[in-house]
Amino acid sequence: MASEIKRIGVLTSGGDAPGMNAALRAVVRKGIFHGLKVFGISRGYEGLIHGEIEEMSIGSVADIVLRGGTILKTARSAEMMTEAGQQKALDQLHKQQIDALVVIGGDGSFRGAQTLAKGIQIVGIPGTIDNDIAGTDLTIGFDTATNTVIDAVSKIRDTATSHERTFIVEVMGRDCGNIALQAGIACGAESILVPEIPYDLDEINEKLKRGHQRGKNHSIIIVSEGAGSAYKIGEELRSRSGFETRITILGHLQRGGNPSAQDAVLAAAMGGKAIEIILAKETNRMTAYVNQAVISSPLEVAYGMRRPLNRSLYDLANQLSI
Numbered sequence: 001m002a003s004e005i006k007r008i009g010v011l012t013s014g015g016d017a018p019g020m021n022a023a024l025r026a027v028v029r030k031g032i033f034h035g036l037k038v039f040g041i042s043r044g045y046e047g048l049i050h051g052e053i054e055e056m057s058i059g060s061v062a063d064i065v066l067r068g069g070t071i072l073k074t075a076r077s078a079e080m081m082t083e084a085g086q087q088k089a090l091d092q093l094h095k096q097q098i099d100a101l102v103v104i105g106g107d108g109s110f111r112g113a114q115t116l117a118k119g120i121q122i123v124g125i126p127g128t129i130d131n132d133i134a135g136t137d138l139t140i141g142f143d144t145a146t147n148t149v150i151d152a153v154s155k156i157r158d159t160a161t162s163h164e165r166t167f168i169v170e171v172m173g174r175d176c177g178n179i180a181l182q183a184g185i186a187c188g189a190e191s192i193l194v195p196e197i198p199y200d201l202d203e204i205n206e207k208l209k210r211g212h213q214r215g216k217n218h219s220i221i222i223v224s225e226g227a228g229s230a231y232k233i234g235e236e237l238r239s240r241s242g243f244e245t246r247i248t249i250l251g252h253l254q255r256g257g258n259p260s261a262q263d264a265v266l267a268a269a270m271g272g273k274a275i276e277i278i279l280a281k282e283t284n285r286m287t288a289y290v291n292q293a294v295i296s297s298p299l300e301v302a303y304g305m306r307r308p309l310n311r312s313l314y315d316l317a318n319q320l321s322i
């Protein structure tokens with residue numbers, strides 16, 4: 001590893017998330033502030049493998065702080081999962097004499113980064129709407145995506161109330177129920193289905209019926225994509241209850257939009273912290289948000305264990321929607 005760090009690379013990888021641009025801006029500007037040369041790598045590991053590397057300037061990250069998506073573009077790279085791909089990535093970094101790499105992405109992207117750690121200093125910044133990374137209370141993009149879901153569900157509730165229908169709203173999260181739980185609590189969903197906790201459709205049906213007896217003829221059921229198909233769940237509930245059901249799959253709109261204030265600030269703080277970690281010559285680290293502070297944390301925690309769901313929040317949601 002180089003004794004003095006002069007040149008660093010930065011890439012965004014995996015699913016894009018609102019706030020990635022704000023994190024990139026902080027890495028570039030704080031890096032330049034400390035006298036580093038910062039190189040932007042396009043299209044995640046795909047671009048790295050193919051040498052799509054360009055030096056960034058203060059101006060190259062102007063006007064992006066509140067823009068959704070990632071100006072570096074992103075990809076899911078199958079080649080990076082192979083040893084040959086990892087070697088090509090490392091060769092490209094060495095060719096450009098890059099001493100340290102900042103990876104903004106999720107746990108899969110961190111796993112990819114870790115394969116490069118034998119030849120280069122590595123720092124991860126957790127950026128994914130899923131909030132599924134162990135070791136950090138928050139990931140960049142989660143708050144914005146949750147607010148997007150809340151906005152959509154409040155619109156759906158208007159039509160659900162008017163037509164007296166049960167809506168099944170499917171949200172993203174892969175195999176993590178955090179978006180469903182957080183949004184479900186915030187918008188008072190009648191049921192929240194998450195992959196981490198088994199559910200019983202008979203119980204949900206009973207709840208629908210209890211509501212009906214009280215004169216409540218509409219319901220919102222939020223299903224995290226990893227908990228099952230909204231179409232199947234909707235059909236099961238329609239046949240058990242006899243109530244009219246409709247399905248909404250929110251899909252990729254959850255990944256777009258300007259970052260919320262919380263995400264933009266978190267992204268800036270994490271981008272800045274990544275540079276501090278590099279200057280301190282730490283490697284295999286990630287920036288983490290713990291007890292309301294951004295700290296340096298071991299990268300392996302992110303992909304070595306599963307992030308537990310907040311069980312007490314889940315129980316509370318059930319108690320509030322009897």
Ligand code: F6P
Pocket residue numbers: 015076106128129130172173174225255
């Ligand atoms: O990890 C972010 C995420 O949006 C997940 O919630 C979702 O399962 C997945 O990415 C979708 O990936 P893609 O955009 O490649 O279809």
